[in-house]
Amino acid sequence: MATRRGSAEKACEPLFARIAPAGPLDADERRAFIDAVVEILPIDNDRPVPVRSWPSFHLHVLVEGWAYRAQSLPDGARQITDVLLPGDFCGFALSTSHDSFQDVRTCGHARVAVLRKDVVAARGPAMLGRSLQWARDAEARILRSRLVSLGRQDARARVAYFLSEMHDRLRDVGLAEGGTFTCPLTQEQLGDVLGLTPVHVNRVLQKLRADGLIVFNRPDVVIPDLARLHAVANFDGGSFEG
Amino acid sequence: MATRRGSAEKACEPLFARIAPAGPLDADERRAFIDAVVEILPIDNDRPVPVRSWPSFHLHVLVEGWAYRAQSLPDGARQITDVLLPGDFCGFALSTSHDSFQDVRTCGHARVAVLRKDVVAARGPAMLGRSLQWARDAEARILRSRLVSLGRQDARARVAYFLSEMHDRLRDVGLAEGGTFTCPLTQEQLGDVLGLTPVHVNRVLQKLRADGLIVFNRPDVVIPDLARLHAVANFDGGSFEG
DNA sequence: CGTTAGCTTGAGGCCTATCAATCATAGTGG
DNA sequence: CCACTATGATTGATAGGCCTCAAGCTAACG
Numbered sequence: 001m002a003t004r005r006g007s008a009e010k011a012c013e014p015l016f017a018r019i020a021p022a023g024p025l026d027a028d029e030r031r032a033f034i035d036a037v038v039e040i041l042p043i044d045n046d047r048p049v050p051v052r053s054w055p056s057f058h059l060h061v062l063v064e065g066w067a068y069r070a071q072s073l074p075d076g077a078r079q080i081t082d083v084l085l086p087g088d089f090c091g092f093a094l095s096t097s098h099d100s101f102q103d104v105r106t107c108g109h110a111r112v113a114v115l116r117k118d119v120v121a122a123r124g125p126a127m128l129g130r131s132l133q134w135a136r137d138a139e140a141r142i143l144r145s146r147l148v149s150l151g152r153q154d155a156r157a158r159v160a161y162f163l164s165e166m167h168d169r170l171r172d173v174g175l176a177e178g179g180t181f182t183c184p185l186t187q188e189q190l191g192d193v194l195g196l197t198p199v200h201v202n203r204v205l206q207k208l209r210a211d212g213l214i215v216f217n218r219p220d221v222v223i224p225d226l227a228r229l230h231a232v233a234n235f236d237g238g239s240f241e242g
Numbered sequence: 243m244a245t246r247r248g249s250a251e252k253a254c255e256p257l258f259a260r261i262a263p264a265g266p267l268d269a270d271e272r273r274a275f276i277d278a279v280v281e282i283l284p285i286d287n288d289r290p291v292p293v294r295s296w297p298s299f300h301l302h303v304l305v306e307g308w309a310y311r312a313q314s315l316p317d318g319a320r321q322i323t324d325v326l327l328p329g330d331f332c333g334f335a336l337s338t339s340h341d342s343f344q345d346v347r348t349c350g351h352a353r354v355a356v357l358r359k360d361v362v363a364a365r366g367p368a369m370l371g372r373s374l375q376w377a378r379d380a381e382a383r384i385l386r387s388r389l390v391s392l393g394r395q396d397a398r399a400r401v402a403y404f405l406s407e408m409h410d411r412l413r414d415v416g417l418a419e420g421g422t423f424t425c426p427l428t429q430e431q432l433g434d435v436l437g438l439t440p441v442h443v444n445r446v447l448q449k450l451r452a453d454g455l456i457v458f459n460r461p462d463v464v465i466p467d468l469a470r471l472h473a474v475a476n477f478d479g480g481s482f483e484g
Numbered sequence: 485c486g487t488t489a490g491c492t493t494g495a496g497g498c499c500t501a502t503c504a505a506t507c508a509t510a511g512t513g514g
Numbered sequence: 515c516c517a518c519t520a521t522g523a524t525t526g527a528t529a530g531g532c533c534t535c536a537a538g539c540t541a542a543c544g
Contacts, residue, residue, distance in 0.1 A: 071390050073476050079390040102386065129371070136378050138498065139510065142342065143385040148313050148321040150392040151437030155532070195393030199531055218490085234315050397500070428522065442500055444524060460522085 008037035011063040017173040020132030025127065032123035036115040049112055051091040058114050060090040065110025066184050069119045070192065071102045080193040081183075082139070083166070087173045090133050108184035108219075149231040150195050153234065155204045158194045160233035162212060167223055168237055171199030179223040186218070208232075250279035253305040253355045256415040260329030264376030267369065274365035278357040291346040291354055293333045300356050302332040307352025308426050312434065313344045323385070323434040325427075329415045331377050331406070350426035350461075392437050395476065397446045400436045402475035405456060409465055410479055421465035428460070450474075 012033050016025060025033075040063065045050060049067055051060050062084050069082040081102065084090055090104050090112060121130045142165070149161045166183060170176035187205070188198040196204075208214045213229050215222035223229050230237070254275050256265060267275075282305065285291060293302050296429055304326050311324040323344065326332055332346050332354060362370045384407070391403045408425060412418040429447070430440040438446075450456045455471050457464035463470055472479070 026360070049373065069386075073390070073394055075476075077394040079393040081386040081389050136382070140378070140382055142330050143382065144311075144313070144323040144387065147385065147392060148315070150389060151321040151434075152315055152319040188490080190327055192393075197533055198491085199493090199534085203532095206492085234317075316518080439501055440522090441502085441524085445500095448524085 005034070007040060007098070008113070009138055011037065011040055012061075013062060014087030014173040014175075015061050015113075016087075019131045019135060021138075022131050023127075029124045029127050030153055032120050032127075033115065035123075036117075036119035038114045038116055041112045041114065043106045043110045043112060045106060045108050047106050049090050049106060049110075051104055056091060057118070058091075059114050059117055061113045061115065062086055062088050062090055063111050063113045066107040067110055067112075068185075068189070068193070069102050069104045076147070078192045079195065080189065081143070083193060085169050085173065086175060089139075090134075107189065155194070155196050155200055157209065157233050158196070159190070159201065159204050159208060160213065160229050161235050162190070162194060163221065163223065164229055164233045164235040164237075166221075167226070171206070179226055181221050182219045183216075183221045184219045197225050244309060244451045247276070249282060250276050250355070253279065253282055253353070254303075256305060256329030256417075257303050257355075258329075259415040261373045261376060263380075264373050265369075271366045272368050274362050274369070275357065278359075278361035280358055281354045283354045283356065285348045285352045287350050289348050290353075291332050291348060293346055294391060298333060300333075301359055302380070303355045303357065304328055304330050304332055305353050305355045308349040308401040309346055309352055309354075310349055310427075310431070310435070311344050311346045320434045321437065322431065324381070325435060327408070327411050328417060329413050329416065331374075331381075349431065376431070397436070397438050397442055398449065399475050400438070401432070401443065401446050401450060402455065402471050403477055404432070404436060405463065405465065406471055406475045406479075407464075408463075411467070421468055423463050424461045425458075426461045 015033065016030060019025075019088045036059075038058070041050070043065075049060065049062075049086070052058065064086055067084040067090065068080045069084070070078050073076045082104075084104065117128070145161075146167070149158050153161060163183075167176050167179065167181060170181045175181060185193070185199075187201045190196075191198045191201045194201065205214070205216055209216060211223065213232060215224070229235070254272065257275065258272060261267075278301075280300070283292070285307075291302065291304075294300065309326040309332065310322045311326070312320050312322045314320045324346075326346065359370070372392070387403075387407070391400050391468055393402060404426075409418050409421065409423060412423045417423060428440075429443045432438075433440045433443045436443065447456070447458055451458060454466065455474060457466070473476070
């Protein structure tokens with residue numbers, strides 16, 4: 001039980017880092033989350049995250065690894081609408097009836113913490129509401145900034161923007177030090193995020209490498225000069241942050 | 243006062259229709275919204291909607307006309323991220339500090355109802371929370387479906403998808419009868435929504451007209467055969483509805 | 485050592501952007 | 515009543531970014 005409690009504690013750390021901008025949590029509020037952890041699911045590469053449809057009594061938090069939400073078109077094309085990183089909620093905004101359209105899948109090995117909403121709410125209903133609301137709004141901001149990227153940026157800027165976004169979001173939860181982080185996405189998956197073909201993703205990545213803007217040997221990414229990459233991406237760090 | 247009350251009542255109708263899927267409101271809950279109306283702002287064409295930044299004690303609901311939220315890039319390009327229709331909330335998901343990036347502007351004459359959150363909450367806190375949450379989720383669904391459209395559909399499908407979406411959303415609030423509705427957006431604004439140049443929007447519209455899929459003389463739109471347009475758009479009515 | 489997944493490279497073509505001009509309509513002021 | 519102007523829609527020619535198809539390459543793995 002001590003180890004169980006300990007792992008729940010560790011698992012919640014990225015979550016706390018993620019929702020910190022919503023207002024810092026005191027020790028008691030952190031406990032509320034930690035004690036609400038029912039289980040921590042290990043999930044293999046490319047498997048669906050078992051997020052239940054609304055109304056759900058559980059919160060699902062990605063605590064390790066990457067995941068994404070994707071939607072497929074009749075012609076076989078696929079668009080990844082969300083990239084989920086440690087500390088992100090997997091679950092909300094799933095509609096009552098269309099879970100089948102957009103499912104959440106892991107990318108590499110991942111772990112998902114399942115929390116009981118009522119347990120958190122019992123100890124800090126306002127805090128829980130504020131955290132969830134903030135997380136939702138953050139999600140919407142990310143979606144909007146990605147819309148801008150897909151709508152008005154060319155492939156080079158899109159790739160640069162994506163890497164900038166991943167860097168910042170990972171840094172916020174302590175997973176990117178000195179411009180270095182891990183990105184398990186294949187070039188095909190990158191294409192599905194950015195609305196490009198894998199072939200073109202490849203060419204753009206090579207160009208960015210040749211320009212010294214990035215080092216990318218999957219899964220390792222290094223951004224030597226963030227400011228320069230941001231310039232290519234028209235990236236404004238604040239545009240999707242709270 | 244009777245007229246004031248009456249106009250608030252009328253103004254809330256599209257809102258009620260919009261959030262109906264979140265769970266039907268009883269007469270008392272409707273009253274809570276109606277009584278919370280502080281004022282109804284008339285806003286001229288192409289003017290900013292005065293949405294205050296978070297934390298706000300007010301809700302802003304578009305009750306008449308169209309509006310949109312847009313973001314501009316340094317090179318002058320612009321992307322419209324949200325199209326707001328009667329019954330939609332204008333305000334949430336505005337970040338604390340970046341209101342200047344994305345502002346809400348009207349498209350043609352519009353009217354915005356300003357509601358006091360506390361007044362609604364006093365009479366139905368759960369109902370208000372549920373409604374807002376539902377509206378947020380609906381917004382996120384729309385953003386995702388638009389991401390799919392921008393990422394994986396060609397110009398023809400994008401235009402078809404957009405018109406299908408507008409039709410359904412307007413129908414939900416009683417503003418599209420028999421495939422007929424009003425769309426005040428210029429072709430340039432359509433381009434900003436769809437990530438296309440106005441010139442290309444024009445050509446695509448002409449093609450859709452020639453194919454008998456739409457009638458479009460701004461601002462009047464007629465969709466003679468919804469099913470056929472949906473097929474072109476890969477439109478699934480449920481993908482952004484609750 | 486064959487197989488597989490993912491990355492790389494090349495050639496050709498299409499979709500959309502760009503640049504530029506014309507047209508239509510409505511509003512304005514003399 | 516008629517220039518004159520402004521906004522938006524339309525049309526044409528050209529260019530370029532990205533897609534498509536196809537093949538070869540590499541590394542990991544049983």
